[in-house]
Structure formats: C-alpha cells, structure tokens
Amino acid sequence: MSRATLDWLFAAGFLALAAGIGLARASPATTYEASVYAGTPTAVWPAFALALAIAVATSLACRGRRQAIGVGLGATAVTAIVSLPVIRGYHFYGMGDALSHLGWTRDIVEGEMAAHELFYPAIHSLGSIFHLLGGVSVERGLLFALVVVFVPFLAFVPLVVRDLSGSALAVGAAAVVSWMVLPINNVATHMGVHTNSNALFLVPVVVFAVVAYLRRRATVERLPLGLSPFSVLVYLSGIALLLVHPQQMVNAVVFVAAVSGVQYLVRRRYADHPLLEQPTVYTQTVVLGAIFVVWAATNRRFREAAEGFVAGIFAADVGAGGEIDQQGSSLTEIGGSLSELFVTMFLDAAVIGLVVGLFVLLAVIGRTSLDEEGRSLVTYFAAALVPLGAMFLLYFLGTPNMAFRQMGFIYVLLTILAGVAIAHGVGGCSRLVPRSAATALAAAVLGACLVLGLMTVYASPIIYSPGQHVSEATFNGYETGMDRGVEDRPYAGVGYDPYRFDHGINGLEGEDSLTGGTAASGEVDADAFNAGDYAGAYGGADHYLAVTAFDETREFDVYRGIRYDEADYRGLESDPSADRVVSNDDFRMYDVSGEE
Incomplete structure (x- = not known):
C-alpha cells in the first residue's frame, strides 16, 4: 500500500474518531442509563469501528512510524470508549x-x-x-x-x-x-x-x-x-x-x-x-x-x-x-x-x-x-x-x-x-x-x-448486569432524603443497601458520616415485600425505602422479577403505610410506617 493511501486512511480514521467523540459529547446522559453502549448515540459506534478497523490493520501490517500512528489511533479510540462516562457527562x-x-x-x-x-x-x-x-x-x-x-x-x-x-x-x-x-x-x-x-x-x-x-x-x-x-x-x-x-x-x-x-x-x-x-x-x-x-x-x-x-x-x-x-x-x-x-x-x-x-x-x-x-x-x-x-x-x-x-x-x-x-x-x-x-x-x-x-x-x-451509572437525579435524591430524614431512622433498599450513598455524599470520617440511619440500613425482606407487607418488610420498624431507576432496571428488565414481583412493587404507591417523601425521574423515597 502506498504512503499516500496510508495517509488518507489515517486521516479517515482520526476524523471518524473525532466525529464519534463529538457526537457522544453532543448527547449527554440526562437520566440513568443501564448500558453505556445503548445510551451512546448509535452513530458513534460506526465511527469508532472505522477508526479501530484502520488501527488494527495498520498496527499489524505497517512498520516504523506508520505502525506507531496506527497504534496511537487504536489506543486513542479505546481510551475514548473507556472515557464515555466522562465525555457524556455522567x-x-x-x-x-x-x-x-x-x-x-x-x-x-x-x-x-x-x-x-x-x-x-x-x-x-x-x-x-x-x-x-x-x-x-x-x-x-x-x-x-x-x-x-x-x-x-x-x-x-x-x-x-x-x-x-x-x-x-x-x-x-x-x-x-x-x-x-x-x-x-x-x-x-x-x-x-x-x-x-x-x-x-x-x-x-x-x-x-x-x-x-x-x-x-x-x-x-x-x-x-x-x-x-x-x-x-x-x-x-x-x-x-x-x-x-x-x-x-x-x-x-x-x-x-x-x-x-x-x-x-x-x-x-x-x-x-x-x-x-x-x-x-x-x-x-x-x-x-x-x-x-x-x-x-x-x-x-x-x-x-x-x-x-x-x-x-x-x-x-x-x-x-x-x-x-x-x-x-x-x-x-x-x-x-x-x-x-x-x-x-x-x-x-x-x-x-x-x-x-x-x-x-x-x-x-x-x-x-x-x-x-x-x-x-x-x-x-x-x-x-x-x-x-x-x-x-x-x-x-x-x-x-x-x-x-x-x-x-x-x-x-x-x-x-x-x-x-x-x-x-x-x-x-x-x-x-x-x-x-x-x-x-x-x-x-x-x-x-x-x-x-x-x-x-x-x-x-x-x-445480565446493569450499568452502574449514578445519575445526578439519583445522587440528589439520596442527598435530599438523608439530609432531611428523621434522625437515626434506617434507610432500606430494594436489593441494594443505601449506606454506600452515605459514604459518597457525606464521606466516611466527618461527623455527618454513617448516621444512625445508614448504620442500620439494609435491604428489605423480599418475601414480605412480595406479599405486600411493606410495613413488616424491614423487621417491622419505621424506615425509609429508597427506589432508584437502577433498582427497577436490575429487578424487572434484567432479572425479570425473579427476586421482586413487579405488581407488589408498584403497590407501594397506594399502600397506606408508605408515603412518598422524595421523588424525581430516577429516584423515589418512601417513609414506611412499621408494625411496631
């Protein structure tokens, strides 16, 4: 292959890569995304694929400076893929x-x-x-x-x-x-x-x-x-x-x-x-x-x-x-x-x-x-x-x-x-x-x-593992709920213990870290929850129940309800023991009155 042809190939590869990054940047994530790949605009992937195809071919077939350019193109493309959460504003x-x-x-x-x-x-x-x-x-x-x-x-x-x-x-x-x-x-x-x-x-x-x-x-x-x-x-x-x-x-x-x-x-x-x-x-x-x-x-x-x-x-x-x-x-x-x-x-x-x-x-x-x-x-x-x-x-x-x-x-x-x-x-x-x-x-x-x-x-x-994107709405929902919640009342999650969000929000060393509520946090009992016993699902105690878009995606789209029944999950909205106290597109928190 002539030098001129290789130069045109490299130009096409870098232009495709730049276009892919630009398209990804122009489409920031606004809500929780279960997949970095599916959330990224479809047009980004053919651009990245072209850059990688050129990089693979030239890295193996070329020598010297042109091989180095091919390796650099491929490494930059892979770095861009790894950087998608940054590029797309997660x-x-x-x-x-x-x-x-x-x-x-x-x-x-x-x-x-x-x-x-x-x-x-x-x-x-x-x-x-x-x-x-x-x-x-x-x-x-x-x-x-x-x-x-x-x-x-x-x-x-x-x-x-x-x-x-x-x-x-x-x-x-x-x-x-x-x-x-x-x-x-x-x-x-x-x-x-x-x-x-x-x-x-x-x-x-x-x-x-x-x-x-x-x-x-x-x-x-x-x-x-x-x-x-x-x-x-x-x-x-x-x-x-x-x-x-x-x-x-x-x-x-x-x-x-x-x-x-x-x-x-x-x-x-x-x-x-x-x-x-x-x-x-x-x-x-x-x-x-x-x-x-x-x-x-x-x-x-x-x-x-x-x-x-x-x-x-x-x-x-x-x-x-x-x-x-x-x-x-x-x-x-x-x-x-x-x-x-x-x-x-x-x-x-x-x-x-x-x-x-x-x-x-x-x-x-x-x-x-x-x-x-x-x-x-x-x-x-x-x-x-x-x-x-x-x-x-x-x-x-x-x-x-x-x-x-x-x-x-x-x-x-x-x-x-x-x-x-x-x-x-x-x-x-x-x-x-x-x-x-x-x-x-x-x-x-x-x-x-x-x-x-x-x-x-x-x-x-x-x-079978939903992406761990923490959207701003989810983060703010937890922050609001933990900031305004009743002192020492435990926080419960549906298949996920909320105490990690206390770490991320308040740190682990300060006076506000690991409050009594999150120190006693955990997951609700799936059997009681599926039976509609929301008041007794956390040992019968008053508690806050956090529900996120991540939870819903994992339990119903990925796990297909094998742990939590979707109908009983939706029943929270009408149950007299549960009052919604925080709500946004990706997060809901309920104040659940226990049986005690």
Whole structure:
C-alpha cells in the first residue's frame, strides 16, 4: 500500500474518531442509563469501528512510524470508549466500593483526613487534584483519574513487547490485544472507580521497568549508590502500584521474585548460560518486598483482609461451586445460560489464553525462533505464572471473588505474551500460506476478539448486569432524603443497601458520616415485600425505602422479577403505610410506617 493511501486512511480514521467523540459529547446522559453502549448515540459506534478497523490493520501490517500512528489511533479510540462516562457527562459511575472511594476523596478535599492516612490513596489524591486545580466536581475528578490511570496500560504493553522480542509484528499484535482490556472481567475487576482494578493498568509499567533493567545494561548511566535509571524506575513504579492498590503490588513482588528465583537456579546449575549475562534482580525483590511489608504491617484493614482470607480457606463451605450452581440456576430462570455468558464475557480471554499457553510451552522446550535472551525473558514470565496460578487457586478456595482479581493480574501478563505468541504464530503460518494472508487471518481473529472485549469493558444488560451509572437525579435524591430524614431512622433498599450513598455524599470520617440511619440500613425482606407487607418488610420498624431507576432496571428488565414481583412493587404507591417523601425521574423515597 502506498504512503499516500496510508495517509488518507489515517486521516479517515482520526476524523471518524473525532466525529464519534463529538457526537457522544453532543448527547449527554440526562437520566440513568443501564448500558453505556445503548445510551451512546448509535452513530458513534460506526465511527469508532472505522477508526479501530484502520488501527488494527495498520498496527499489524505497517512498520516504523506508520505502525506507531496506527497504534496511537487504536489506543486513542479505546481510551475514548473507556472515557464515555466522562465525555457524556455522567455525574458518577460506579456503585458499591466506588461510592466509598468517592467518600474518602471527599474527606481529603474537605480536610477530614490526610491522603497518607488511607492504605491506598493514589486514585483519591488524583481525583482531589482534578477537583481542586481543575474546578470540576469531586465525582468528575475521580472519573478523570480513572482515565489517567488507564492510559499507561495501552502505552506500556507494546513497549514491553518491543523489549521482549524486537519484532514489529509482535508490538502491533500486543497493542491490539491490549485494546481488548482483558484484565477487566466484570466479576471482580471492573471499569470504574475500583482501585484494585485500576491498579492493573499500572502493572505493565512495572513489568517494563524490570524487562528494561534486564536488557538495557548500560554502565555509563549509573546513579549514586550503584543504582541505574531502570532500577529506580522499578522502585518508583512499584511504589505507584502500591499506592493504587497493595494486592496488585503483592503480585508484582511475586513476579520479580520469580525472576530472581530463575536467576538463582541458573547460577547454581550452569557455568555458561545467556541468563548469566543479565543483572540480577535480587535487590529489587528485597526492596519491593520490604516496601510492601513496611506499608502494610501497621494497617488494620490489611490484617483483617488477611485473616478473612485464611479463615475462608479453612471454612467448612469452601470453593465457589455452590455459588456457580446458584448463578447458573438464576440465569436459566431469566432465559440465559452459563455457556452463553461465558462466550460473551470470556471467549476472547480463552482464545488469547490458549494461544499464549501453547506458545509458552513451545518456548520452554526450545521450539520457537526466539533468540537466547528472548527465550530467557519468556521463561521468566512462565516461571511467574506458576506462583501466580497457585495464588489464584488458593483465592478460589478461600475467597472466590479475590480469585477473579488475581485473574486480572495474570491476564496483564498474558496480554504482554500474546503479542510475541501471535507474531510467532503468523511466522509459522507463513510457511504454509503467504505472509500477507497469515497477517490478514490474524487481523480478522483479533478484530473479532476486540469486539467481544470492548462489548464487556463496562457492565450492561448483555452480561445480565446493569450499568452502574449514578445519575445526578439519583445522587440528589439520596442527598435530599438523608439530609432531611428523621434522625437515626434506617434507610432500606430494594436489593441494594443505601449506606454506600452515605459514604459518597457525606464521606466516611466527618461527623455527618454513617448516621444512625445508614448504620442500620439494609435491604428489605423480599418475601414480605412480595406479599405486600411493606410495613413488616424491614423487621417491622419505621424506615425509609429508597427506589432508584437502577433498582427497577436490575429487578424487572434484567432479572425479570425473579427476586421482586413487579405488581407488589408498584403497590407501594397506594399502600397506606408508605408515603412518598422524595421523588424525581430516577429516584423515589418512601417513609414506611412499621408494625411496631
């Protein structure tokens, strides 16, 4: 393809991307949206699809500067998709933990606590900076922080692969796989203000620092105390990862320790080996481990989490089998199935995992075209996957939710290895078919996986999980209800405990935080509620009942009434025990008189 044609293609891609962003920006969200995808104007998606199609093709087929432009186009398009809540003016995105993180950020901004008092203050500090210096709301500042932390993932995955193999095709393939955002699985890792998930996007920076330290052995760039620029980068990136979330820092220490272990074994066994020419990472392992221990040992929340993990392993009811069976039964009731959900959520991850697994096996037995140093670096990754996989199994036995967080980290490494694996796969196929045909086949498969990956970056009804958009109306409804409610009267929700909104509205440290009402908050009893016994649905006590558009979408559009009956739900309006005291388009709060 001629340079002029490529230039026109790039121009079309960037223009399409700009048009898509402009269309999305011109259609702000005014009420709750169950899906970021469905809420975005339809015309935006063909524009983004064109930009991504050009990016995939040029990232794999081009070399040099034009490949870099293609990678940049694709990374910008994916960043735009991840940024849709910001572009379309969402008040906030994320419920559960995200609202608690919002509360901590509000505490920092209002001086109720210092940033260093948090165990992992990086995201909260970034959100505070955007609020204080940029003049945006605290909620919007956190959404900006989410995007800022996401970008290094797209930038550093291809940079790591460039050091791993030096193959331009591997770099392009790794970039495309990074656009699938495989570490986000919507089981325990989420695209939102969720610090454990956000930390995954910084892991490639740590991996890049380690690989660069191993490969770029410059002696003229030594710093005081025997340091090199890349060893300093290892420490700084490790500290940044720790401040975003310590669990992923633990995994990073395990990765570096695995590299140390391989180096130690090689030095004990061989007198002449390519690995002997590489600098050791013993010091980096000890320093990173010590940083984590010093930071974590005095933190109460860390100790409680560790105790809960150990208790979970030795509990009588271990594993996730029962939970999976229950979820499968529920899916069947609403017309879905686990197999359908697996295809939607994990088929792309399964394909990439299979490709990488086969490649690592061939690399270990010496059946690839990698040079000696490249093979040694892949060996490091393979060695690290062993303890990381063992940790996944332990988590699965003790706290299954944590297992899927562990899977997120593992898929960061698999994303990196995928670039090298795909490049070698194309090279192998080119012995049987023309290289252009092999590259085109790889582009088609990666393009299909990319669609699946981007379809599930955000939760939506397509995976039976409504989006966690917190509209301004919902936020204001909770704020009004909690500000004007009777002191210490509990707040109840339909399938959702309102106390998280108290976190987001009032913070967690101030005098107004966790009032008696929200400290006693919870969910109404589904059986009593479905029987029309609204007065007795919360233990017979007087309470406020919050009902949001999110609740209605989840219970009736997604779950199709398997937990709450819609007719009895509508009966609230005419029941004499329930008075509506707050109401807007997305939120209603009822003052329900109990039986006591």
